[in-house]
Amino acid sequence: MADPRFSILSEDFAADPYPHLAGLREQSPVHYEPAVDSYFLSRHQDVKRVLTDHEAFTTETLQVRAEPVMRGPVLAQMTGAEHTAKRKIVVRGFTGEALRDQVRAVEANAAEVVAPYLPRGRIDLVNDFGKPFAVRVTLDVLGLDKEDWRQVMAWLGGVGEFITSIVLTPERRRHCLDCAERLEGYLAPVIARRRRHPGDDLISTLCAAEFDGIAMSDRDVTALVFNVLVAAIEPADKTLGLLFKHLIDHPGQLAQVRQDPALLSAAIAETLRYTPPVQLIPRQAEKETEFAGTVVPAGATVFCMIGAANRDPDVFSAPDTFDIHRPDLGTARSFAAAAQHLAFGAGLHSCVGAAFARAEIETVAALLLPLLEQVRYSPGFVYRETGLYTRGPASLSLDFTPVHEGVAGHG
Ligand code: 2IO
Numbered sequence: 001m002a003d004p005r006f007s008i009l010s011e012d013f014a015a016d017p018y019p020h021l022a023g024l025r026e027q028s029p030v031h032y033e034p035a036v037d038s039y040f041l042s043r044h045q046d047v048k049r050v051l052t053d054h055e056a057f058t059t060e061t062l063q064v065r066a067e068p069v070m071r072g073p074v075l076a077q078m079t080g081a082e083h084t085a086k087r088k089i090v091v092r093g094f095t096g097e098a099l100r101d102q103v104r105a106v107e108a109n110a111a112e113v114v115a116p117y118l119p120r121g122r123i124d125l126v127n128d129f130g131k132p133f134a135v136r137v138t139l140d141v142l143g144l145d146k147e148d149w150r151q152v153m154a155w156l157g158g159v160g161e162f163i164t165s166i167v168l169t170p171e172r173r174r175h176c177l178d179c180a181e182r183l184e185g186y187l188a189p190v191i192a193r194r195r196r197h198p199g200d201d202l203i204s205t206l207c208a209a210e211f212d213g214i215a216m217s218d219r220d221v222t223a224l225v226f227n228v229l230v231a232a233i234e235p236a237d238k239t240l241g242l243l244f245k246h247l248i249d250h251p252g253q254l255a256q257v258r259q260d261p262a263l264l265s266a267a268i269a270e271t272l273r274y275t276p277p278v279q280l281i282p283r284q285a286e287k288e289t290e291f292a293g294t295v296v297p298a299g300a301t302v303f304c305m306i307g308a309a310n311r312d313p314d315v316f317s318a319p320d321t322f323d324i325h326r327p328d329l330g331t332a333r334s335f336a337a338a339a340q341h342l343a344f345g346a347g348l349h350s351c352v353g354a355a356f357a358r359a360e361i362e363t364v365a366a367l368l369l370p371l372l373e374q375v376r377y378s379p380g381f382v383y384r385e386t387g388l389y390t391r392g393p394a395s396l397s398l399d400f401t402p403v404h405e406g407v408a409g410h411g
Pocket of ligand 1: 062066074076163227230231234235278281390
């Protein structure tokens with residue numbers, strides 16, 4: 001880090017950011033990257049301050065970073081009474097009675113997607129399972145046709161690329177906008193139909209919802225559906241893959257979780273702390289602000305480095321150790337805004353889907369673990385992660401004891 005040419009945009013950092021984080025926190029806690037004219041904050045205290053001081057740090061940057069592909073304003077962009085009201089609607093759509101139905105969709109889709117791989121004794125947990133599983137569950141929750149999962153996944157790839165890219169060529173930008181327009185075109189007739197014939201899915205709920213006595217416009221509903229699609233799908237396969245990787249790398253902890261599935265919550269919370277799937281959260285400085293002696297000018301783009309904050313030794317002891325029993329994890333509040341780790345953000349805009357995410361990953365892991373006996377990396381498998389903004393395994397090829405018929409909870 002003493003090297004002044006060190007860059008978060010380097011190939012070295014992209015290949016494995018974790019060895020660089022201590023240096024950043026200690027020697028360059030407010031790291032400026034001229035190529036993208038942005039400040040990268042790595043200390044837990046500074047990141048928490050940015051995420052919770054809503055006056056000084058706004059989400060206005062999403063107007064250019066997200067709105068063009070989301071086709072309208074997402075929850076994170078909203079403020080005041082509008083934000084409170086619309087957030088409440090989405091929270092209701094992902095908790096209580098609704099969540100219980102969603103857990104059934106998680107179970108059904110997990111069993112269906114894993115089934116063909118069981119007799120083979122080999123599965124790529126990211127590409128064979130996690131991605132199709134996450135897309136299908138989310139389509140079910142929204143009341144969309146899950147037979148369309150491949151097409152929706154391809155369009156969402158472009159939408160996600162736009163939001164999570166640090167630099168985007170004009171060609172890629174066009175491709176991303178094209179994906180967004182096609183996805184919008186796919187959703188438009190569905191939204192129109194749900195307005196006429198509401199069901200018990202989330203799209204119908206959004207169509208029926210009112211704010212200040214005014215129903216949500218098609219643009220508002222579309223953007224919130226995009227918001228749910230991206231937020232529920234992009235981090236899901238990553239979290240699942242990372243959870244299995246860490247457990248396989250720590251066989252003692254894997255054995256404990258197998259023996260006592262109640263430990264899964266802690267294992268997921270520790271996975272989110274140790275390797276958060278969303279590594280960066282952008283904000284805009286409303287006014288000039290000082291951090292640890294460095295001044296961030298008014299109007300500047302600031303990136304909160306979640307992976308770095310989550311390994312800050314001021315908050316977590318032995319931060320580079322994966323330990324589901326760590327006393328400073330606070331599992332009970334790990335899936336709420338009060339969490340110590342910042343994988344779900346913090347403050348007013350902290351993840352609305354945290355309870356859903358926990359139920360989804362807990363349910364699917366509890367279902368997979370007994371099926372994947374003797375789970376291990378496939379021979380010759382080389383582990384590799386990708387992504388600076390969202391980050392996870394490119395693939396996770398696993399071998400296990402083949403299973404023959406009558407399992408996975410269906411005939
Ligand atoms: C969709 C980045 C995958 C969100 C975003 C424009 C807003 C918001 C997030 C997460 C995860 C995505 N930001 N979810 O960081 O809804």
